[in-house]
Amino acid sequence: MKPWIELDSASVPGGDTRLRLMQRGDEYSIMLGTNELMNSRLSGSEEELARLACDPIKARPRAHILIGGLGMGFTLRAALTLLNADARITVGEIVPQVIAWAHGPLGPVFGDCLADPRVSVVEADVRRLIGAGKNAYDAVLLDVDNGPDGVSREGNDALYSRAGLAAARAALRPGGVLAVWSAHPSAEFTRRLEGSGFASVEENRVRARSGGRGARHMVWTARKAA
Numbered sequence: 117m118k119p120w121i122e123l124d125s126a127s128v129p130g131g132d133t134r135l136r137l138m139q140r141g142d143e144y145s146i147m148l149g150t151n152e153l154m155n156s157r158l159s160g161s162e163e164e165l166a167r168l169a170c171d172p173i174k175a176r177p178r179a180h181i182l183i184g185g186l187g188m189g190f191t192l193r194a195a196l197t198l199l200n201a202d203a204r205i206t207v208g209e210i211v212p213q214v215i216a217w218a219h220g221p222l223g224p225v226f227g228d229c230l231a232d233p234r235v236s237v238v239e240a241d242v243r244r245l246i247g248a249g250k251n252a253y254d255a256v257l258l259d260v261d262n263g264p265d266g267v268s269r270e271g272n273d274a275l276y277s278r279a280g281l282a283a284a285r286a287a288l289r290p291g292g293v294l295a296v297w298s299a300h301p302s303a304e305f306t307r308r309l310e311g312s313g314f315a316s317v318e319e320n321r322v323r324a325r326s327g328g329r330g331a332r333h334m335v336w337t338a339r340k341a342a
Contacts (some may be wrong), residue, residue, distance in 0.1 A: 120145070123221050126213030129241075137217055144188070144225060146214075156225050157325075158192040159247045161297065161333035164322040165257055166194035168337050169295035173254040180204045181255040182287070184242030184275070186214055189226045191259055191297075196232055199284065205235050208242035215239060243275055246287045255293040256284050263334070264305040265296025276305060281312040281338075291342040306336065314338035 124136045135153075138145040144156040154162075155314075173179050179199055183191055188207035195205055207214050215237055218226050230237065238245065242260060264276040273278050277294070284294050294314070298305075301319070310317045316339045324330030 119273065122215065123259055124213065135211065135214070137221065139221070142224070144222060146188070146339060147213045151262075154187050154190075155272055156188055156222075158330060159188070160326040160328075160330060161322040161324050161335065162190035162259060163188070163194040164320070165192045165259060165297045165335050166198060167297055168335050169200040169255040169257045169293050170277055172339070173291070174198050174200065174203075174217055176254055178202050178204070179254045180206070180252065181257065182242070182245055182253045183207045183257045183259065184247075185209060185259040185261075186218060186237060187259060188222060189229055191257060192235065193227070193229045195257075196229055196234065199315075201234070203234055205244065207235065207237045208240050208245045209237060210239070210241045210324070212239050243280065243283070246280075247276075248285050248289045251287070251289050253287055254289050255295065256287060257297075258284075259297040263296065263300065264302050276308070278308060278312060281309060285313055285338075285340055288340045290340060292340045294336075294338040294340075296336045296338075298336070301334045309336055310337055312338070315341040321330060325328050 118141045120138045120140045123139050126135045128135060133149045138147055146195050148151045191295040192207060260275060306319060318337045320335045321332050322335050324333055
C-alpha cells in the first residue's frame with residue numbers, strides 16, 4: 117500500500133492544532149492531529165446534508181443558500197446538482213489554505229464546481245455571514261468542525277449554542293431550513309435545537325459512503341415557520 121504524503125498544513129484561527137492535507141495515490145485526507153476530518157472517498161453524508169437542506173427549497177425562485185465550511189466540496193457539488201440555474205450558493209470558509217487547496221492540489225476532487233457562476237466562496241467565519249443576514253437565506257448548512265461537539269476550535273461552539281441557533285433562524289427566510297452535519301449523534305444538541313423556536317426539528321441518520329454504506333453520521337434539519 118502506498119504511504120500517506122503530507123502535501124501542506126494550515127493553522128486554524130483560534131485553534132491549537134494544525135490541519136494537514138494528506139495524499140495517498142488518488143485518495144486525499146484532511147487531518148486534525150491524528151483525527152481525520154474528511155476523506156475524498158467518503159462523501160455520502162455530506163451529500164445527504166445538501167439533499168436534506170435543498171429538497172424543501174429548491175423550487176423557490178432565486179434560492180440562496182449558505183454553506184458553512186468548504187472542506188472537500190462534497191456538499192457544494194451536491195447542492196449544485198439540486199438547485200436551479202438562478203440559485204446562489206455562498207460558502208464561508210475561515211481557513212484560507214483550505215480555499216487554496218481547493219484551487220490547487222484538491223482540484224481533481226473539486227472539478228469545475230468553483231467556476232460555477234452560482235458559487236461565491238468567502239474567506240470568513242460563517243458566524244459573521246449568518247449574523248449579517250436577516251431573512252437572507254433559504255437554507256443554512258453547517259458542516260463545521262466535527263459537528264456540535266467540535267474539535268478544531270472553541271469558537272465553533274458558538275455556532276451551536278442557543279444564541280447561535282437563534283441567529284441562524286433569524287438569517288433564514290420564512291420556511292427556510294437549517295441543516296447541521298455531525299460525525300456523532302447528540303441528544304443534548306437535539307434538545308437545544310428543539311428549544312430554539314423552529315417549527316419542526318428532525319434527526320436524520322446518514323451513511324458516510326455513497327450508496328448507504330460506511331459509518332453512520334447525523335444530520336439535523338430544522339424548519340423555520342412559514
